[in-house]
Amino acid sequence: MSFQNFDDPVVFNELQRLAASHRSLNFVIDFTASKASCAFDLDKSALQLALADREQRQGDHNLAQSSLGTRWINIWRPEEQKDIIKVKEFHLLTGSTYSVQLLAGHYGLSTRLALSMCCDPLRAEPAIDPLARTSHVRKVLHPRTWQAYGRSQTQQSKDSDVEGNEKAGEHEHSRRTLDLNHYRVVNEIWHFISVDWGHKYASIGFNQLYGTKPRIDLESAERQHGRPEGRRIWSWLVLCHDGTLISINENPFPYCDTLNEHQQYELNSIRQNLLNVFAQLSMVTDKDQPLNPIMTVQVRAGRKSSMAENQVHEADSPSLLLYYLFDDWYTSYSLVAKSDHEYRRQLNTIREEMFKSAQLSHVHNLHSLGHQLGVLNRVYEGYNLIIERIMNRSQQLNAPSMQMGRSSMSATDSSRETSSVLEQKKLQAEGYGVPISAAAALRFERLKDRIALYALSEIRSCLAEKDSLMSMNFNLVAIKEGSYVESLTRITILLAKITILFIPVSVLAAYFGINFTNQAFTTTQFWIWFAVIFFISVLGLVAFGYLSDTRESGPIYQSLTRTAVETWRAFTGKRANKKKA
Numbered sequence: 001m002s003f004q005n006f007d008d009p010v011v012f013n014e015l016q017r018l019a020a021s022h023r024s025l026n027f028v029i030d031f032t033a034s035k036a037s038c039a040f041d042l043d044k045s046a047l048q049l050a051l052a053d054r055e056q057r058q059g060d061h062n063l064a065q066s067s068l069g070t071r072w073i074n075i076w077r078p079e080e081q082k083d084i085i086k087v088k089e090f091h092l093l094t095g096s097t098y099s100v101q102l103l104a105g106h107y108g109l110s111t112r113l114a115l116s117m118c119c120d121p122l123r124a125e126p127a128i129d130p131l132a133r134t135s136h137v138r139k140v141l142h143p144r145t146w147q148a149y150g151r152s153q154t155q156q157s158k159d160s161d162v163e164g165n166e167k168a169g170e171h172e173h174s175r176r177t178l179d180l181n182h183y184r185v186v187n188e189i190w191h192f193i194s195v196d197w198g199h200k201y202a203s204i205g206f207n208q209l210y211g212t213k214p215r216i217d218l219e220s221a222e223r224q225h226g227r228p229e230g231r232r233i234w235s236w237l238v239l240c241h242d243g244t245l246i247s248i249n250e251n252p253f254p255y256c257d258t259l260n261e262h263q264q265y266e267l268n269s270i271r272q273n274l275l276n277v278f279a280q281l282s283m284v285t286d287k288d289q290p291l292n293p294i295m296t297v298q299v300r301a302g303r304k305s306s307m308a309e310n311q312v313h314e315a316d317s318p319s320l321l322l323y324y325l326f327d328d329w330y331t332s333y334s335l336v337a338k339s340d341h342e343y344r345r346q347l348n349t350i351r352e353e354m355f356k357s358a359q360l361s362h363v364h365n366l367h368s369l370g371h372q373l374g375v376l377n378r379v380y381e382g383y384n385l386i387i388e389r390i391m392n393r394s395q396q397l398n399a400p401s402m403q404m405g406r407s408s409m410s411a412t413d414s415s416r417e418t419s420s421v422l423e424q425k426k427l428q429a430e431g432y433g434v435p436i437s438a439a440a441a442l443r444f445e446r447l448k449d450r451i452a453l454y455a456l457s458e459i460r461s462c463l464a465e466k467d468s469l470m471s472m473n474f475n476l477v478a479i480k481e482g483s484y485v486e487s488l489t490r491i492t493i494l495l496a497k498i499t500i501l502f503i504p505v506s507v508l509a510a511y512f513g514i515n516f517t518n519q520a521f522t523t524t525q526f527w528i529w530f531a532v533i534f535f536i537s538v539l540g541l542v543a544f545g546y547l548s549d550t551r552e553s554g555p556i557y558q559s560l561t562r563t564a565v566e567t568w569r570a571f572t573g574k575r576a577n578k579k580k581a
Contacts (some may be wrong), residue, residue: 033302
């Protein structure tokens, strides 16, 4: 597709439809304050012409920077477009030769970075033994443990013992040397990040999380190594020296040509931030209804703004585009920032269940939630680390020019010497990386504060609450067990008191049952003595209870007497209320 006017309403609507389609492979947008053009699904030759045209215009010193503008190259399904990413390189592992490539060679991307961008996506793995679900990275890092497990499995078949061990060894060796796929690594290490600098580019790579929520099923959580439930997508953002931004996104549905309704809904959620930035690069959006302030972005110069100082300068557009593609605030808000998010709700549910009946199974649930929150905590710490690296490198790149500006006001001789030193430092610093604009730097600082105040603080609050709930669960279980012990102790003491109470009466009955000579006892005498001895026994038990602190009362259970009194009071109170009614 050739470049079309991005500010035309009819063309814009059609391009928006293509941007939301799973079949779209890439698009290129060139925009300035006065015009914008966009093209979808460029092949190798068309993209090569676009790169050559921009390079030629950049080399024209008479052309103003505002006329050159900003370019956004977005690539979906990179595994199907290796010819426009990779560098001409002989692959030592597979022995294959790649053809002349575009982006990597044009912007000087490192071989490792280019090859990582073009790794084949992972296929869905079949169900296997839970003990064999150990991640491939752990197998590579701990081969002895995995080989011991393989030997224990092969011993089950004596006939194929030797052959099975040889095949297992060859297979393990091949996996250690060949199959350390980039997407396998980032899928198993969600907080994996990449920050790379080159002569003409600055590149960042990170995982973006969509629709993340707690895993309730303990077996599923164990199988996923404590990772939350949701979709993880790896993204590359490359800021180039000529005002070009390249974004490369992992294919969320590899080896799938058509999407069902659920997959299309998930794709729309994944591309929501990208489509929002895409739409607000066109002047057509200015004529529509105003957007939500949170979703409003200012990247293109010339678009309307509520305040004059918020107008975007042409030189700021590439850095601002980098920022807004990195700052997916809507997804972060839905994950952990809002007060009623899934993790907070799940912790509240566990707390309510614990107060009803504390169980040791709650410890397993809290342990699983703690693992998942720990994964999210490391992911957001990785985002902060990316921001710190961007800010520090930008300050290093901008420092020599600032020092050179200050040194121009000094004396002539010293100025020459200082300028030469600063120029040398500037050339050394400019060897790697592309500085970001001051407008983007301010926004990155704000994003770092938001991550710390809203995301990380909420996650760490949930982790602290998880620890307190775990301690409270153990305390409630201990109190529950203590109440059982106290109940058994009360019953034992009650039976002992009843036994002691009737021992004197039994002796009295045995005494009156003896036939003495010339001695006869009447029934009245028996019951008189029975009442006297029984009363003395009761007094003795009460006195013994006070002296030994074993009377029938406790911190949890009430005595039988108090229970009977309160029951009678409640009964009489109900009768009085009925009479009044």
